[in-house]
Amino acid sequence: MANIIEKKLISYIDKTDENKSSHWKKYLDKNSSFRDKASHLGFGTYTSKSYKDIFHKILQKLIFGNKVFKSEIFQKYKKIFDLQNRLIDTDTIRHILTFEKLKNKVNPKKICIIGDGKINGILGAHLTFPDAKIFSVNLSETLINDYVILKDLDIKLAESVELVDKIEFKTSNKILHIIPSHLKNFLLNRNIDLFINIASFQEMNVNEINKYFFIIKNNKSKIYCCNREYKKLFGNEEIYFNKYPWGNPKKLFWEDCPWHKKFYSLKPPFIRNYNGNCIHCLVDYK
Numbered sequence: 001m002a003n004i005i006e007k008k009l010i011s012y013i014d015k016t017d018e019n020k021s022s023h024w025k026k027y028l029d030k031n032s033s034f035r036d037k038a039s040h041l042g043f044g045t046y047t048s049k050s051y052k053d054i055f056h057k058i059l060q061k062l063i064f065g066n067k068v069f070k071s072e073i074f075q076k077y078k079k080i081f082d083l084q085n086r087l088i089d090t091d092t093i094r095h096i097l098t099f100e101k102l103k104n105k106v107n108p109k110k111i112c113i114i115g116d117g118k119i120n121g122i123l124g125a126h127l128t129f130p131d132a133k134i135f136s137v138n139l140s141e142t143l144i145n146d147y148v149i150l151k152d153l154d155i156k157l158a159e160s161v162e163l164v165d166k167i168e169f170k171t172s173n174k175i176l177h178i179i180p181s182h183l184k185n186f187l188l189n190r191n192i193d194l195f196i197n198i199a200s201f202q203e204m205n206v207n208e209i210n211k212y213f214f215i216i217k218n219n220k221s222k223i224y225c226c227n228r229e230y231k232k233l234f235g236n237e238e239i240y241f242n243k244y245p246w247g248n249p250k251k252l253f254w255e256d257c258p259w260h261k262k263f264y265s266l267k268p269p270f271i272r273n274y275n276g277n278c279i280h281c282l283v284d285y286k
């Protein structure tokens with residue numbers, strides 16, 4: 001049964017449709033199975049444990065090496081995923097590697113994830129920075145899918161969720177605020193000190209990217225951004241990482257992302273290259 005947050009988000013689908021690029025218009029709409037945790041709708045995977053786990057583990061070790069499995073953040077995700085019979089798959093490992101890299105470089109009090117999927121981002125943000133307030137802005141369908149996954153978890157974060165339903169919404173003491181993308185201007189002047197965007201700007205149109213950068217600069221925030229260097233969308237929009245409206249922030253790092261080079265599937269040839277280079281960076285607009 002959909003609860004009040006889900007019902008409101010369903011009623012916002014038409015509004016966030018206006019923020020969709022041709023990519024998301026093709027992949028996501030009212031009729032998609034976005035209330036199903038396991039549905040694969042282009043915003044990440046939710047893999048349940050099965051007899052195939054051993055094959056996942058072998059392929060993950062070949063791609064990512066051994067170290068990540070021993071990391072503190074891996075263990076924290078695992079404790080929660082085990083209770084849900086959820087496997088740590090590639091999408092989660094990408095996030096673990098991200099938070100392992102960020103944890104000693106930033107100490108945010110307010111974090112905003114733009115374009116999360118399957119809660120990998122909000123969960124990692126909470127596990128890495130447990131005292132931080134978290135904002136998650138996304139299309140309504142993805143927010144519903146995240147919320148369905150989140151509310152089944154037996155952790156404080158799952159109980160502490162607020163839906164922003166107007167731009168003037170007053171923040172509460174809840175840990176997580178979820179924001180449908182048509183209300184993104186709620187994020188202006190919020191003293192957010194870290195934005196995170198992973199594999200998400202690469203599929204938005206330029207106008208939408210510009211609006212998010214305006215918000216990031218307005219908050220004088222840092223942003224961790226990890227996206228394809230170039231992607232052509234179905235509607236022929238061409239999205240270039242270097243052409244985002246960066247301005248002139250302080251660059252803390254800016255390099256090819258080492259964990260967005262190869263991915264695997266359980267079918268031959270098992271390990272493949274990503275279709276295009278991914279850059280990741282941490283920059284500061286303070």
Ligand SMILES: C[S@@+](CC[C@H](N)C(=O)[O-])C[C@H]1O[C@@H](n2cnc3c(N)ncnc32)[C@H](O)[C@@H]1O
Pocket residue numbers: 019020021024042043044091114115116117120121137138139142181197198199200201203204208
């Ligand atoms: C490929 S998924 C990436 C998910 C996750 N960050 C990851 O790396 O696994 C792209 C995400 O961008 C979101 N997205 C698309 N258009 C958006 C918009 N206008 N505002 C916010 N998020 C958007 C999608 O809903 C989806 O969650």
